[in-house]
Amino acid sequence: MGLQVYFVRHGQTVWNVEKRMQGWQNSPLTAKGEAEATLLGKTLAQMVKDGSIDNIDGVYSSPSKRAIQTSEHLNEFIKTDLRIVPQFQELNMGNWEGQRFGDIKANDSKEWHDFWYDQSHYQAHNGGETFKELSQRIRKGFNRVVEGVNGGTIVIVSHRIAIRFLIASLVKENVLTIPDPKSTSLSHLTQDGDGDFRVDFLNRIVY
Numbered sequence: 001m002g003l004q005v006y007f008v009r010h011g012q013t014v015w016n017v018e019k020r021m022q023g024w025q026n027s028p029l030t031a032k033g034e035a036e037a038t039l040l041g042k043t044l045a046q047m048v049k050d051g052s053i054d055n056i057d058g059v060y061s062s063p064s065k066r067a068i069q070t071s072e073h074l075n076e077f078i079k080t081d082l083r084i085v086p087q088f089q090e091l092n093m094g095n096w097e098g099q100r101f102g103d104i105k106a107n108d109s110k111e112w113h114d115f116w117y118d119q120s121h122y123q124a125h126n127g128g129e130t131f132k133e134l135s136q137r138i139r140k141g142f143n144r145v146v147e148g149v150n151g152g153t154i155v156i157v158s159h160r161i162a163i164r165f166l167i168a169s170l171v172k173e174n175v176l177t178i179p180d181p182k183s184t185s186l187s188h189l190t191q192d193g194d195g196d197f198r199v200d201f202l203n204r205i206v207y
Contacts, residue, residue, distance in 0.1 A: 003151050004152070005154055006155045006188050007156050010029070010033070010037075011035075012032050015098075019102070022090065023096070026064050029070065036207075037074060038073050040184045040207050041077035043206050044078055055153065056078050056080050056155055057080060059071050059081070059083070059155045061156075062084075067088070074155065087138050087144075088158045092128040096126045096128065134165055135166075160181055164180065171199055181203050182203060187203055
């Protein structure tokens with residue numbers, strides 16, 4: 001069997017609850033977010049124990065503190081190598097970071113619409129990254145990770161937008177067909193003998 005990749009979005013954060021954009025900035029996990037990550041870690045460890053998934057060879061985390069916190073909770077139970085991959089960082093959202101959704105929409109309605117619904121026209125006038133820049137960055141990081149592993153099973157802990165664009169790149173689909181991952185949801189891709197990836201499931205809460 002080829003490489004098995006499990007994608008995990010970080011647990012719920014304070015700014016998630018407050019509906020603020022995070023990007024490269026950070027807010028800590030809420031008590032619920034920590035509990036979600038703990039439950040997912042326990043569940044993954046049990047899935048390995050009962051043979052429903054293979055042994056996990058490594059956890060690869062975004063450098064954002066919220067992703068590292070989530071990864072550490074997972075790894076309390078998985079007990080494998082934990083590595084930080086800078087390219088798995090979320091989209092840089094420029095001066096939107098820290099702002100509430102409603103304020104951004106009111107002040108920059110066209111850019112806000114394109115951000116969510118028409119990504120091909122999103123220009124990142126906020127001073128952050130374009131979606132093309134994000135997609136190239138995370139794919140470069142993923143390729144480097146894959147070069148360092150020989151098949152096996154890995155977990156990538158990242159962010160809502162970064163995960164969507166990386167999966168879309170791997171399966172060659174429009175990002176709009178990839179569901180918005182919920183906090184601590186699990187998505188699974190398998191690589192075949194030709195190096196192509198297929199989706200086994202997306203955005204699943206398993207605990």
